[in-house]
Amino acid sequence: MATAKGKGAPTATPKKPARKVRILVGKPGLDGHDRGAKIIARALRDAGVEVIYTGLHQTPEMIVNTAAQEDVDGIGLSILSGAHNYLFPKVMELLRGKKMGDVVVFGGGIIPDGDIPKLLKKGVDRVFTPGTTIREIVEYVNARIQPRK
Amino acid sequence: MYDRKKLAVLAANRKKWKSDCLDPLLAKAPERRKRFSTVSDEEIVSLYTPDAQSNLEYDEDLGFPGQYPYTRGVQPSMYRGRLWTMRQFAGYGSAEDTNARFKFLLSQGQTGLSTAFHFPTLMGYDSDSPRARGEVGVCGVAVDSLKDMEILFDGIPLDKVTTSMTINGPAAMVFAMYLAVAERQGVPFRKLGGTIQNDILKEYIAQHSWIFPPEPSMRIITDILAYCSDQVPKWNTISISGYHIREAGSTAVQELAFTIADGIAYVQAGIEAGIPVDKFAPRLSYFFNAHMDFFEEIAKYRAARRMWARIMRDRFRAKDENSWKLRFHTQTAGCTLTAQQPMNNVVRVAIQALAGVLGGTQSLHTNSMDETLALPTEQSVMVALRTQQIIAEESGVANTVDPLGGSFFVEQLTNEMEEKAMEYIRKIDDMGGMVAAIKRGYPQREIADASFHFQRLVDAGEKRIVGVNAYAIGEEQPIPLLRIDERVEKKQVARTREVRRKRNPRKALACLSALKEASLAPGVNLMPLLVEAAREYVTLGEMCDALRETMGVYTDPAMF
Numbered sequence: 001m002a003t004a005k006g007k008g009a010p011t012a013t014p015k016k017p018a019r020k021v022r023i024l025v026g027k028p029g030l031d032g033h034d035r036g037a038k039i040i041a042r043a044l045r046d047a048g049v050e051v052i053y054t055g056l057h058q059t060p061e062m063i064v065n066t067a068a069q070e071d072v073d074g075i076g077l078s079i080l081s082g083a084h085n086y087l088f089p090k091v092m093e094l095l096r097g098k099k100m101g102d103v104v105v106f107g108g109g110i111i112p113d114g115d116i117p118k119l120l121k122k123g124v125d126r127v128f129t130p131g132t133t134i135r136e137i138v139e140y141v142n143a144r145i146q147p148r149k
Numbered sequence: 150m151y152d153r154k155k156l157a158v159l160a161a162n163r164k165k166w167k168s169d170c171l172d173p174l175l176a177k178a179p180e181r182r183k184r185f186s187t188v189s190d191e192e193i194v195s196l197y198t199p200d201a202q203s204n205l206e207y208d209e210d211l212g213f214p215g216q217y218p219y220t221r222g223v224q225p226s227m228y229r230g231r232l233w234t235m236r237q238f239a240g241y242g243s244a245e246d247t248n249a250r251f252k253f254l255l256s257q258g259q260t261g262l263s264t265a266f267h268f269p270t271l272m273g274y275d276s277d278s279p280r281a282r283g284e285v286g287v288c289g290v291a292v293d294s295l296k297d298m299e300i301l302f303d304g305i306p307l308d309k310v311t312t313s314m315t316i317n318g319p320a321a322m323v324f325a326m327y328l329a330v331a332e333r334q335g336v337p338f339r340k341l342g343g344t345i346q347n348d349i350l351k352e353y354i355a356q357h358s359w360i361f362p363p364e365p366s367m368r369i370i371t372d373i374l375a376y377c378s379d380q381v382p383k384w385n386t387i388s389i390s391g392y393h394i395r396e397a398g399s400t401a402v403q404e405l406a407f408t409i410a411d412g413i414a415y416v417q418a419g420i421e422a423g424i425p426v427d428k429f430a431p432r433l434s435y436f437f438n439a440h441m442d443f444f445e446e447i448a449k450y451r452a453a454r455r456m457w458a459r460i461m462r463d464r465f466r467a468k469d470e471n472s473w474k475l476r477f478h479t480q481t482a483g484c485t486l487t488a489q490q491p492m493n494n495v496v497r498v499a500i501q502a503l504a505g506v507l508g509g510t511q512s513l514h515t516n517s518m519d520e521t522l523a524l525p526t527e528q529s530v531m532v533a534l535r536t537q538q539i540i541a542e543e544s545g546v547a548n549t550v551d552p553l554g555g556s557f558f559v560e561q562l563t564n565e566m567e568e569k570a571m572e573y574i575r576k577i578d579d580m581g582g583m584v585a586a587i588k589r590g591y592p593q594r595e596i597a598d599a600s601f602h603f604q605r606l607v608d609a610g611e612k613r614i615v616g617v618n619a620y621a622i623g624e625e626q627p628i629p630l631l632r633i634d635e636r637v638e639k640k641q642v643a644r645t646r647e648v649r650r651k652r653n654p655r656k657a658l659a660c661l662s663a664l665k666e667a668s669l670a671p672g673v674n675l676m677p678l679l680v681e682a683a684r685e686y687v688t689l690g691e692m693c694d695a696l697r698e699t700m701g702v703y704t705d706p707a708m709f
Contacts, residue, residue, distance in 0.1 A: 030284055030358075035397050042709050053707050059279070081288050082524075086283025087283055090282075110522065130487065130488040131487065133607075
């Protein structure tokens with residue numbers, strides 16, 4: 001069932017953060033499937049995370065600019081268009097260019113298992129596949145992402 | 150339809166049955182759950198009897214097939230006369246790739262075509278736009294210009310095969326290219342049959358492939374209505390779609406209500422544009438989802454026909470019976486397919502397809518088992534098509550009209566579906582119609598709430614999905630997937646650039662400025678100008694860019 005593949009397994013209990021964790025939920029590319037992104041945004045907000053949702057049809061540049069402006073700690077990308085092999089690495093590259101390589105990037109959508117190792121190699125922290133529960137993602141964010149600095 | 154006195158006796162007997170027979174059993178062996186509900190979480194009771202539908206009148210509420218209010222079907226003989234059209238949605242890679250898939254499907258007994266365009270086309274961008282990077286040919290076929298359209302329909306006689314095209318934001322532009330292809334094949338427009346989805350309202354609500362804001366988009370749509378009623382009279386001008394609303398997470402009632410409310414908005418817009426209702430309404434068609442809850446879906450289709458008939462006759466005073474008939478396409482629910490144990494999807498699709506057929510659909514797409522992972526392989530498409538053929542040829546369900554009509558359960562569900570959907574429609578009317586409701590984010594929010602609620606039910610195990618939160622297995626055997634060659638993008642970009650080099654640049658420019666000018670003049674129909682632009686190989690992206698300048702663009706309000 002719910003399979004989440006990648007490094008970044010939950011570590012020790014995080015210290016009480018000084019401020020709320022800030023997550024950007026992003027929809028890069030041209031596909032309009034935002035059902036998953038909206039569910040995740042809502043669930044994270046309910047779990048006490050500060051959530052910024054980009055809305056649809058974002059370019060990697062738009063997403064990274066928003067991430068910089070909002071000074072986020074993590075970015076969750078939802079891609080169901082099949083363009084993940086281009087979009088994820090592009091976002092990672094742009095983040096490094098802005099010296100934001102420490103922002104934790106995770107994602108989900110329609111991503112064949114065979115593509116996941118390549119994405120992890122590019123620096124994506126974790127890729128969630130269909131069937132993942134809301135709770136798993138919330139637990140992952142709680143355990144893995146803390147306020148930067 | 151029922152004798153009141155007899156119903157009173159029945160109600161009393163039922164009470165007695167409950168106390169004498171059912172309750173003692175339940176005391177010993179309770180039911181599996183405290184509450185049973187549909188996939189939309191509507192409660193279902195243990196037994197349906199006629200006393201709960203004492204107001205049902207055969208003539209007024211059901212009627213005969215092919216007659217008002219069409220609850221039992223829009224054709225008098227339904228599938229005894231002609232089976233539904235088996236129409237698999239297909240498109241990937243280049244126009245050549247998809248042309249080959251079309252020919253394969255036709256050779257396997259498919260009876261109509263349905264085109265899936267890639268995202269850049271759906272959003273009005275050419276393949277060489279920076280917005281198209283990584284997406285060319287991936288989720289559908291790349292169409293930038295008439296050149297691609299010529300290749301896509303090469304060797305397919307457009308006067309014999311009907312084609313459905315899932316295109317909304319740039320529906321007018323793609324349709325113009327299709328008309329130009331027909332011209333080249335020597336097929337007169339009046340002989341063309343097919344459908345453009347052209348349902349922009351559900352784009353704002355659910356599918357999200359939009360370009361322009363609602364008002365200019367509605368103007369383009371009424372231009373298409375007027376143009377087709379004159380020039381392409383057999384064309385289905387709008388496929389008013391609940392499919393995507395449902396996929397976005399709505400309930401069955403919401404799918405029905407919002408879709409019919411969209412239909413009301415289009416009819417209203419057509420009338421306000423000065424087109425007589427009976428001139429365009431017969432060419433409106435519908436497109437619904439076939440989700441997992443078998444009877445709820447069948448009730449939805451039956452209720453949809455009855456509601457539309459009543460709305461068209463009583464609200465819009467349409468006189469032509471063809472304006473009252475709700476004809477619809479069905480697609481099985483993509484969102485119910487699971488990545489886990491994907492072979493199980495074949496069974497899900499069969500159940501959903503059967504619901505579509507028992508609900509009286511005019512055409513059907515059955516999803517392939519691998520579609521949660523990628524576009525389907527030829528092998529899996531074949532199984533999906535065979536599923537329809539088995540229902541048609543072997544199951545016997547096509548031998549009579551509306552086989553479930555008169556079922557206490559189905560009739561009551563049909564009534565409830567209509568009542569609840571009408572409540573939504575009244576609310577939307579009170580807001581000033583669907584365009585106003587969309588601007589307020591009303592349907593969007595209702596759907597997001599429903600989708601979140603359902604996900605909670607799944608996560609809590611209250612709704613069980615085989616292979617996901619029930620009967621899961623560990624490691625799974627991967628199934629073969631269709632991969633889009635990365636060279637498709639390069640080749641497509643090169644082709645579109647060549648098209649721009651080879652065309653008459655003066656004529657192309659003239660077309661674009663004429664288009665812009667006309668877009669600023671209400672009352673000028675844009676369709677003839679778009680057809681002319683298509684003939685001159687003006688690209689889709691160029692046409693859309695020209696209109697973006699004058700009409701503006703719509704952006705996602707990004708609420709969650």
